Amino acid sequence: MNDALVIGGRELRSRLITGTGKYSSPEVMRDSVIASECELVTVAVGRIDLDSVGEVITDYLPEGVTLLPNTAGSATAEEAVRIARLARAGGLPDWIKLEVIPDPRYLLPDPIGTLEAAEQLVAEGFTVLPYVLPDPVLQKRLESVGCAAVMPLASPIGSGRGLKLRHAIEIMIEQAEVPVIVDAGLGAPSQAAECLEMGADGVLVNTAIARADDPAAMANAFRLAVEAGRSARLAGLIEERETAEPSSPLGGLATRS
Amino acid sequence: MTVTVNGREQPVVPGETVESLLEGLGLGAKYALVERNGEPVERERYGDTALADGDTLVVARPVAGG
Numbered sequence: 538m539n540d541a542l543v544i545g546g547r548e549l550r551s552r553l554i555t556g557t558g559k560y561s562s563p564e565v566m567r568d569s570v571i572a573s574e575c576e577l578v579t580v581a582v583g584r585i586d587l588d589s590v591g592e593v594i595t596d597y598l599p600e601g602v603t604l605l606p607n608t609a610g611s612a613t614a615e616e617a618v619r620i621a622r623l624a625r626a627g628g629l630p631d632w633i634k635l636e637v638i639p640d641p642r643y644l645l646p647d648p649i650g651t652l653e654a655a656e657q658l659v660a661e662g663f664t665v666l667p668y669v670l671p672d673p674v675l676q677k678r679l680e681s682v683g684c685a686a687v688m689p690l691a692s693p694i695g696s697g698r699g700l701k702l703r704h705a706i707e708i709m710i711e712q713a714e715v716p717v718i719v720d721a722g723l724g725a726p727s728q729a730a731e732c733l734e735m736g737a738d739g740v741l742v743n744t745a746i747a748r749a750d751d752p753a754a755m756a757n758a759f760r761l762a763v764e765a766g767r768s769a770r771l772a773g774l775i776e777e778r779e780t781a782e783p784s785s786p787l788g789g790l791a792t793r794s
Numbered sequence: 795m796t797v798t799v800n801g802r803e804q805p806v807v808p809g810e811t812v813e814s815l816l817e818g819l820g821l822g823a824k825y826a827l828v829e830r831n832g833e834p835v836e837r838e839r840y841g842d843t844a845l846a847d848g849d850t851l852v853v854a855r856p857v858a859g860g
Contacts, residue, residue, distance in 0.1 A: 556860030566858070581859025582827065584800050584852060590820050595856050609859050619829075623854060626834035627827030694860070721860075743860030 540771065542739055544716055545632065545664035545685035551575045552733065553763045554605065554718065555756065556743025559695075563597040565752050571599050573756035578602050579634055579741065581609040582620050605666070607634040612647075614654035621658050633658060634688065635667040644694040644721075648675050652682065659683035668720055671705035673712060680714050687713075688720035688741065691732070695744040697724025700731055710736040726755075726762030733766025734774060795847035806845050813840040816853070827854045 541548035554577045560566035570578055578598060595604065606624040611617035614637055621633045635658065637650035651667050652675065658665045664685045669675055671689035679687055689706050692698035699722065700706070710717050716738035723729050729740045742759050749755035796803050799819070806815060812835055816826050828835040829852040835843055845851075 557858045558860040560858065563858075579860055580856035582854050583857035583859075584854050585821065585826070587800055587802060587819060587853075593825055593855060594858050595825055604856065606856065607859055623827045623829050623834045623852075624856075626836045627854075628825065628837040629827070629856065741860070 540767070542716060544666070549576050549739075551577075551760075551763075552739035552767055553729070553760055554579065554720075554739060554741040555746060555759075556741065557594055557598075558743050559747035560752060561747075563592065563594060566594070566747070567597040567599060568753040569746055569756040570602060572753040573746070573760050575760075576602060577605045579605045579607050579743070580629075581607050582624050582629075583610070603632075604630055605632050605634050606630065607668075608636050608654075609638075611637050611654075612639040613637065614650040614657070617650070617654040618657050621654075621663055622661070625663070631662060632664040632666065632685075635665050638668075645670060645690075648672060651675075652678055655679055655684050656682040666718070671702045671709060673705065673708040676709050676713070676717075684715060686716040686718050686738070688718045690721040691719050691728065692722030694721040696722050697745060698722055699724055699728040703731075703735070706732075706737065707735055713738075726758045729759055730762040730766035730769070733763055734769045736770055739763070795845075797845050797847070797849040797851055799851045800853055810845045811841055812843045812845065812851075815845060815851070816840065819853070821853065825855045828852070829854070 542552050553575045555573045555575045556579045557566055606629045608617035608620045617637050625631045637647045638644050639647050646668050655665050655667050659682055666686045667679055668688045676687050692701040718739040719732040719737045720741040723742050724745050732740050746752050746755045797806050812828050
C-alpha cells in the first residue's frame with residue numbers, strides 16, 4: 538500500500554523530519570540522520586565566520602536526504618524573505634521552513650509576519666512550510682495563500698513538553714487541506730506516536746534526538762514511533778469509554794442467578 | 795579597491811568576481827550563499843559577477859538548525 542506523505546507534489550516515504558541542530562558533533566548528527574531514515578532535514582542559514590571557515594554541515598549529510606532550509610533568526614517577514622531568497626539563489630532547494638520569531642523566551646512565531654512572508658514567498662515560487670502556533674484560522678489563511686504544509690508547534694521549541702496544544706492541533710487536522718506536520722516541543726517517541734495516532738501527517742524532531750544520551754538510538758526510536766503511530770491511525774483506534782468492557786466471559790464457573 | 799565582506803574590509807583586485815573572491819577566502823563555491831548590496835546572487839552568476847569598489851557582501855551557508 539502506498540502511504541506516502543505528499544508535500545508540494547513530492548512523495549515522502551518517511552513521516553519523520555529531523556533537524557541538524559544541537560548535536561555534539563557533525564558525525565553524531567550524520568549517524569542520527571541515517572538512523573532516523575528521514576528524507577528531509579532542516580538546516581539554518583548563517584553568516585560564515587571568515588576567521589574560522591571550518592566545515593560545512595552539509596558535507597556530513599548522507600546521500601539522498603533533501604535539505605529543508607529554515608529562516609531561523611528572522612524576527613520579521615522581511616528578514617525571512619531575505620533568507621529564503623539567498624538560500625535559493627545560492628543553490629539550496631526552493632522549499633523553505635518559514636519561521637518568523639520575534640520572541641526569544643518562548644520562541645513563539647508571529648502569525649501576521651508569517652502570513653505576510655508566506656504569501657510573498659509562494660508568489661515567488663517557493664514551496665512554503667510555515668511554523669505556526671496551532672491556530673486553525675491562521676491555518677486556513679496560510680492554505681489560501683498556497684502554503685504546501687503547516688507546521689504547528691506541540692509546545693515551545695526544545696522544551697520536550699509534548700502535545701500541550703493538542704486540542705487546537707486536532708481541529709487543524711480535522712479541517713486540513715494540506716499536510717499538518719507537528720513541529721517543536723516533542724520530547725519522547727511516545728509523543729510523536731500520539732501525533733500520528735491523532736492524524737498528524739508527520740512530525741519534525743530535533744532536540745529530543747540531538748540531546749539524547751545516544752542520539753542515533755533515539756533517532757531510531759522516533760522512527761519506530763512514527764511508523765507505529767501512523768499504522769495505528771490507519772488501523773483505526775477504538776473509542777474511549779467511561780466504563781469497562783470485558784475482554785473475557787464474565788461468568789467463569791460460578792453459578793449466579 | 796575594497797569591498798566589505800560580512801562586515802570586514804577586504805582588498806580586491808580589478809576584475810575580481812564573486813567566484814574568485816570566495817576562492818580567495820578559502821570557501822570554494824560549495825553552498826556558499828552570496829548577497830551583494832542587498833540582492834542575492836544566483837549561483838550560476840558567481841563567475842561573471844564582477845565586484846565594484848565599495849560593494850557590501852554577505853557570505854552565508856547552511857548551518858546546523860532545526
